[in-house]
Amino acid sequence: xxxxxxxxxxxxxxxxxxxxxxxxxxxxxxxxxxxxxxxxxxxxxxxxxxxxxxxxxxxxxxxxxxxxxxxxxxxxxxxxxxxxxxxxxxxxxxxxxxxxxxxxxxxxxxxxxxxxxxxxxxxxx
Numbered sequence: 260x261x262x263x264x265x266x267x268x269x270x271x272x273x274x275x276x277x278x279x280x281x282x283x284x285x286x287x288x289x290x291x292x293x294x295x296x297x298x299x300x301x302x303x304x305x306x307x308x309x310x311x312x313x314x315x316x317x318x319x320x321x322x323x324x325x326x327x328x329x330x331x332x333x334x335x336x337x338x339x340x341x342x343x344x345x346x347x348x349x350x351x352x353x354x355x356x357x358x359x360x361x362x363x364x365x366x367x368x369x370x371x372x373x374x375x376x377x378x379x380x381x382x383x384x
Contacts, residue, residue, distance in 0.1 A: 266333055266340055266367060269374045274328045277314045286311055290368065290375040298361070298381050310379075324356070325349040338369040359383050 260268070269288050276285035286307060295304045295313060304310050329345035347360040361383025367374045 262335055262340070262369075263333055266342065266374055267331065269367065269376070270328070270331055270342065270344060270365075273376070274326070277318065278323055278326060280318060282311055282315065285314065288374075288376055290370065290377045293376055294378050296378070296380040298383055300380065321350045321352045323348065323350045340367040340369075340374065341365070342367065 272284055272288050275281070276288070289307045289310055291307050292305065293307055293310050295310050297303070304313055326348045327346065329347075331342050331344040334341045342365040343362055344365065345360070345362045347358075349356065349358050351357075361381060364378075364380040364382070365376060366378035368377045369375075
């Protein structure tokens with residue numbers, strides 16, 4: 260499997276695991292010191308457990324009605340990979356239905372023989 264294919268497989272795990280509540284699969288892709296940066300860049304969450312908790316909290320509050328991840332753009336730089344992946348989501352939170360689209364910006368590092376997410380930033384509506 261090529262490095263691009265390995266990264267696409269890791270992205271597929273990211274896209275699937277949080278929607279299915281497969282927290283162990285999601286944890287396996289996240290680096291122990293991963294950082295999630297919120298849209299606008301002002302707020303950050305650091306560490307595998309707090310980042311996992313952010314997914315759990317969202318899924319506890321929202322019903323995902325539709326999610327699509329677009330084709331990723333991947334730049335490989337040795338053991339570092341930068342990825343831009345567009346997405347769209349439709350979800351219900353309480354009585355309100357939300358439609359959002361944007362892109363996730365990912366930094367992956369090859370460590371222990373596999374690609375691990377070390378940084379995620381999001382843009383969106």
